[in-house]
Amino acid sequence: MSQAEAEFWSWVASEKAKLDEVLRDRDEPPTLLEWLERGIQVARETAFSLSIRQENGAEYWTGYADALETLLRKLQRREVRV
Numbered sequence: 001m002s003q004a005e006a007e008f009w010s011w012v013a014s015e016k017a018k019l020d021e022v023l024r025d026r027d028e029p030p031t032l033l034e035w036l037e038r039g040i041q042v043a044r045e046t047a048f049s050l051s052i053r054q055e056n057g058a059e060y061w062t063g064y065a066d067a068l069e070t071l072l073r074k075l076q077r078r079e080v081r082v
Contacts, residue, residue, distance in 0.1 A: 036072045040065050 001009075030038065043065035050058040 033072065033075065036068050036075070040068045040072065043068065 043061045047058045047061035047065065050056070050061065
């Protein structure tokens with residue numbers, strides 16, 4: 001193996017080690033139910049904030065939260081398959 005080849009493979013190994021470290025430190029993505037619960041919370045808080053400030057859009061966010069809650073309930077009752 002030539003010097004250039006050895007340097008290349010050494011670089012590949014160091015980059016792979018960096019990537020492995022980054023992937024090891026990542027958190028697991030949320031489950032669908034966790035994502036829905038978080039979306040509902042954000043939508044409710046946004047609707048409340050808009051209502052308090054008497055700005056437009058609270059109805060939209062309330063409807064969005066209601067739709068997410070309906071989907072969440074259906075998933076929990078196994079009425080819908082993931």
